[in-house]
Amino acid sequence: MLTAELAPLAGDGPRVAAHRETEIAAALAALGGPAHLWLGGPGARPTDLPTRRYTDSGMQWGPDGRATAAGDAPEDSLTRADLGEVVDDVRAAIRSTGADAVVTYDDDGGYGHPDHVRVHAAARYAARAEEVAFSMIVDADSGRADVTVDVLPVRGKVRAALEQYRSQLTVDAADPRDPGALSYVLPHGARQAVPALEGFRHDVPPVPTAPQSFAEMSGPGRAAALVVAAAVGLIVGGLGTVTHQQTVPIGSWSAAPIGMVLTMLIVIGVVVGVRLLYRSRLLVAAVGVGVILATQVLVAVAGTSSPLVLANAAGYVWTFGPAVVAMLVLAWPDLSGLRADPARQADRSEVAAPHG
DSSP: OOSGGGGGGTTOHHHHHHHHHHHHHHHHHHTTOOEEEETTSTTSSOTTSOOOOOBOOOOEEOTTSOEEOOSOOOTTBTTTSOHHHHHHHHHHHHHHHTOSEEEEOOTTTTTOOHHHHHHHHHHHHHHHHHTOEEEEEEOTTSSOOSEEEEOGGGHHHHHHHHTTOTTTOEEOOOBTTBTTOOEEEOTTSOEEEOOSEEEEEEOSOOOOOOOOSGGGSOHHHHHHHHHHHHHHHHHHHHHHHHHTTOOEEOSSSOEEOHHHHHHHHHHHHHHHHHHHHHOOHHHHHHHHHHHHHHHHHHHHHHOTTOSSSOSSHHHHHHHHHHHHHHHHHHHSOOOGGGOOOHHHHSOOEEEEOSBO
């Protein structure tokens, strides 16, 4: 504990943890108050498991100035927990927040802390299992970064956040000659400069999300969708032309127009389904054209004496019905913009572990 007023807490694990929880709350407030979860707690724990607290695994400073395991990690510490359990907690956090990316420490935990190393492994496995992007923090000048971010514009917030960790580091006073400079001193005396560029290295690319609408498809995908839609229309049109006159006797003097009803229901189902699933008038038009084209081609091939399309109720319905259905479906407004996307509306959240 780096300050005189906090010195009495040294060695008292629960009190240190409680104090450091207030430090992270203050740091998050300085950053604008992003949502926050504790690993193992509500939102970051499978709902069929009781919540738990991961305590600090402890560490010691090695001769090279990096952290190493202390060798006396408590039973309830993060590194003593089953890795699969920790992974499941991170997966629960990804799901509860609707996160589309995970960012965490490099595989060495930043400076070697065993809890940081553990979190890297758990987060990486969880991101892969949930099929979301995974990135790790690396030195922007190391040549390992896939992307760098200029953080000088938010230097003030970063300083304010770091200043909240009074038990863990000492932030150097601002230099009026270099307002962008920011550094701090760790308990073992090492001074760390906060870089102006942050670097991030991506893991293997996540599994691409399948297109949800015609507009989201690639050029070749759209062309293929149009061909498939027209082919479906041709098939429906052909089957409908052949079967729409079918009836089922119901008594001695009447028959149910089962063919007409079924063929029109199929047309309605296909056309409405295409519009709802792919939100595309163009695909609806392709299906409609396919149905009409198949009907006209079959009638033309069979000749004027063909029994395929007769001058009766079923014939008139099949001749004009598909076109009317397609026009009605083409005419209704696009309401897809009213759909809520919970994953995009979810708050950006930060997950911290362990307590202390």
